[in-house]
Amino acid sequence: MTRSPRPRRHLAAEIAAAIRSGAYRSGEWLRQVDLEERFAATRFDIRAALAELALRQAVEHVPNRGFRIAVPDRRRVRDMLAVRALLEAEAAVSALPHLDDAALRLLEAKADAFDRAAAEGSMASQSATNLEFHDTLYGFAPNQALVEVAKEVRDRARLWPLVLWPSLRAVRRSAEGHRVILAALRAGDAAAVAASVRAHILGSAANDPACSAEEAER
Amino acid sequence: MTRSPRPRRHLAAEIAAAIRSGAYRSGEWLRQVDLEERFAATRFDIRAALAELALRQAVEHVPNRGFRIAVPDRRRVRDMLAVRALLEAEAAVSALPHLDDAALRLLEAKADAFDRAAAEGSMASQSATNLEFHDTLYGFAPNQALVEVAKEVRDRARLWPLVLWPSLRAVRRSAEGHRVILAALRAGDAAAVAASVRAHILGSAANDPACSAEEAER
DNA sequence: GGCGCAATTATTGGCGCCAATAGGCTAGGA
DNA sequence: TCCTAGCCTATTGGCGCCAATAATTGCGCC
Incomplete structure (x- = not known):
């Protein structure tokens, strides 16, 4: 009752x-x-x-x-991206030995979904499909504590509003990044996986929106 | 008033x-x-x-x-240690180029302090001096966001009560670990620094207290 | 004598009220 | 006219009370 x-x-x-x-x-x-x-x-x-x-x-x-x-300090955003790169690259590499064909096909499907969202979806759907690709990959990592920390750090960094993809070009680059990661995973090349994940994450720093001068309150 | x-x-x-x-x-x-x-x-x-x-x-x-x-799940403790190793090794390596002679001398002093605590200090002072050694080192890392995340993860792992150093031998090994790290830092060998920090942290898993069977409540 | 249900009790947790504090505004003086 | 000081208001935040809920115990019934 x-x-x-x-x-x-x-x-x-x-x-x-x-x-x-x-x-x-x-x-x-x-x-x-x-x-x-x-x-x-x-x-x-x-x-x-x-x-x-x-x-x-x-x-x-x-x-x-x-x-x-919180004010998104420029340097801090970059630093947090570096931490993300470190953690997520490790998660991806550790997931590598546990990927079978089905897993790779699943990841490809997720990458396709992101491509579609990138082409015509809303920003929310882009964000969701992107997260899903990464989470699917990390789901195969044996160290789930690592994945949790990685997600935590990612979500923390995601909180600053202006770190959303600022341009269509950046979204396209992100989609390409997924393909590069997938290729490295298929090749079973750990070094390439680490490098591609790192580049994919740090790449979002490149599209720095030049930080339209926010007036600091007070 | x-x-x-x-x-x-x-x-x-x-x-x-x-x-x-x-x-x-x-x-x-x-x-x-x-x-x-x-x-x-x-x-x-x-x-x-x-x-x-x-x-x-x-x-x-x-x-x-x-x-x-919280119950300190055995596997989880090991996984968290791996995350710590990843983060702290990176922090140590990135600090390496910013260490001058004074910094090395300071670190040596901190290592000495830990040695003294290991020999005759209380567990609290051992813990404190140990943390101080690490924090001093990481203080030289350029990416402070990384250091913050590393400390957070470390403190989170430290919360499980039984991860305290269980034996005198383990404390001694920890003290030796500091010396190894210091030597690698002095040599300016990044790979050695990473390896020694990793070993130092993962080493505390080796002294696993065999987890005296805790009765799970209820 | 054992098992199940129900009343009792112990503990958590939701919430609203009021005190404390900071910022803004106005008035008075230089 | 500008600066300062004091009052006033808007907002935060501390805290205690009571409702909601789960564990426990006692009682009755099988």
Whole structure:
């Protein structure tokens, strides 16, 4: 009874999605009352979610002032990409010995899906299919703790709004990257896999949107 | 005038320290009332700290049941060590070009301090001096985001209580490891640095305490 | 005597209220 | 006119109370 429809919603994830979608500008202060209304949640939940995001460095917490969207420091973004490259390259290489033909075909299908999204899909579908390609690959890695840390670091970096693919060309390059990785996987060449994954990830730094000078609040 | 002595204590860190010191057994349920009393904090703060630790996977949260100390899955510990090895080896190698004579002397001093702690210090001082050696080294790495992630992963792994050095011999081996790393650093040999750091970290898996069969609660 | 159900109790967790604090605004003086 | 000081308001955040929920124990029935 009292089939309490407690959806156990993960509020922090919802707010993170909102940040990622660009609903808030970098450095913008988040007022708890606004969030309460926007997400139809109690202040308590909002605060818990905000604290969680602060721990993940998606927002910055200033005591007695509030929370604000973290500013995507240029250097930091590059550094985080380097960490991602390190972790994901390792995950890919360790997955390599566990890939059979079916796995390769599955990966190819995922790459195709991304190609389609790149050609005509929304940015959300591009992001989703891209993540799916990588997650599928890493799913074959024996060290799942490594994969978890890699995903964590990736999602953390993804929080800065402006690291979304800024241009169609960059998306195309990303699609090509998947093909290069696939080829290296098929060849069973560990060094090539590591190099291609590294290039694929660091490549998104190349399409640096020149960081349209954000005015730092205050 | 309301010189509110609000110490802004980081309760989660205190609880983490308590867990690390072995105050609670793996799988043990943490009752909020006990923690309230033990740490002289309000329930609100306890819950916030517990939520933070749950996010860091130091404790497991079961809705409407409570929090319990995470069980250190054997395989997971080994996997996390591998991740640590990957990250810390990279940090050490990247620090290598930025080490001058003064830096090497400083590191030697830190290694000496650990030796002293290993010989006669408490387990806490051993842990502290060990961390200091590593942190000093990584402090010279240009990619501080990498260092932060590395420390995070390390601290997460450190939370499982039984990963403390179980034997005097293991501590001695750890001290030797520092010397090997130092020698590689002095030689400027990147490959040797990576290998020695990796061995130093993975070496703590070798002294596996054979995991005295913990009875899994319930 | 053992098993199952139900009442009781212990524990968690949701939430709203109020105090504390910072920032802005206005008024007064130089 | 500009600077400063004090008040005021908007916002955060600490905390305690009570409802919701699960474990436990006691009782009755088989």
